[in-house]
Amino acid sequence: MRHPGLYIRPLEPRDIVPVARLLDESLPHDRVTPRWLKEKAFADPDYDSALTLCAIDGGNLVGFAHGVARPLHAPVRGWFKWFAVAAHRRRTGIASRLFDRIERVMARRGVRSVSIADSVPNYTMPGVDPRYLEARAFLAQRGYAEGEERVNMTCPLTTSDWETGDQEDRLAAQGIRIIRAGRKDLSRALQFTRTWFPSWTPEVAHCFLREPISLHLAVEDACVIGFAAYDANNPGMAWFGPMGTHPEKRARGVGSVLLKRCLRDLAAQGHAEAIIPWVGPVAFYEKACGAAISRTFVSVSKQLMAERG
Structure with a gap:
C-alpha cells in the first residue's frame, strides 16, 4: 500500500x-x-x-x-x-x-x-x-x-534478608573471599570474563559505571574465580546477572553467595522482586533463592x- x-x-x-x-x-x-x-x-x-x-x-x-x-x-x-x-x-x-x-x-x-x-x-x-x-x-x-525456547525467572525479594555471613565464613576458611568490586578490580574482573565468559565482558564493564558498583567478586589467591552482577543490562529494572564461576571452582557455594549479595542490593533499592533473565540452570535458582519461571521467549x-x- x-x-x-x-x-x-x-x-x-x-x-x-x-x-x-x-x-x-x-x-x-x-x-x-x-x-x-x-x-x-x-x-x-x-x-x-x-x-x-x-x-x-x-x-x-x-x-x-x-x-x-x-x-x-x-x-x-x-x-x-x-x-x-x-x-x-x-x-x-x-x-x-x-x-x-x-x-x-x-x-x-x-x-x-x-x-x-x-x-x-x-x-x-x-x-x-x-x-x-x-x-x-x-x-x-x-x-x-x-x-529454541528461553525463560526468565522471578525471585521475590521480601521473603529473605539474603544474609550470607555464615556462607562467607565457610568460604573464607577455604581461602575464598567475597567482595564488592572496587575501581581497582576493573582489570582483573574483565580479565576473568574475557577468559571464561567473553560475551558477558561488556555487561560486567557496565557495572563499574554504577554507584555503588553493581558487581560482587569471589577472589582466591588474588585471582577472580567468580562474579555476579546486577543493573549490568536494563539498569533500574531489577535485572540480575550475568553470573559465572570458574569451571574448576564450582559446587562450593560460591555462586549462591554471589547471587544473594546481589539480591540484597536489589532489595535495598526498593524492588519487591528481581528478574533473572535468559536462565540456563533453572534448578539452581529454584533452590538458591526460590525463583520461579515467570516468562518464556522464543x-x-x-x-x-x-x-x-
Missing part, C-alpha cells in the same frame, strides 16, 4: 517520548519507558542512526524499528531490538518498509544473520514473547524462523542474502 505523505528518518532525541509511548502501547507485556529506550538506543556502543528509524505521516509517528549490527562478531551479526506500528496503521506495509530499509543497510555492511531482541550486550529481551502473535506472524512472512532469526552490487 502506498503512503503519499509517509517518510522515514532516523531517530532523534525529540522522538524518545513518543517512540517509548508507541512501544509501550504495542507491547502490553512490557513496560517501555523513555529511560529504557534511551539506554537501549543511544547508550548502545554500536548505535547506528541508519538502523534506527521512525516512520512519520502527517507529522505523527506511526512506526519505529531499531536495528543494530555488532561488528565484533565474525561474520557481522545484526538484530532488531524493537519494532512497532501504531494500531490504526498496521497491515499497511509500514513495518515492511522499515525492515526493508534496515535489512538492506545491514546486508551492505556484511550482516549475514539477523535475530530479534537478544542483541547481547545491551539486549531488550532474550527473544520474542510468544504472546505477541502479530509480530510472530509478520516475522514469519519475512522469512524469520523460530528456534529465539527468532534469519539469514540475509549478500547485497549484490
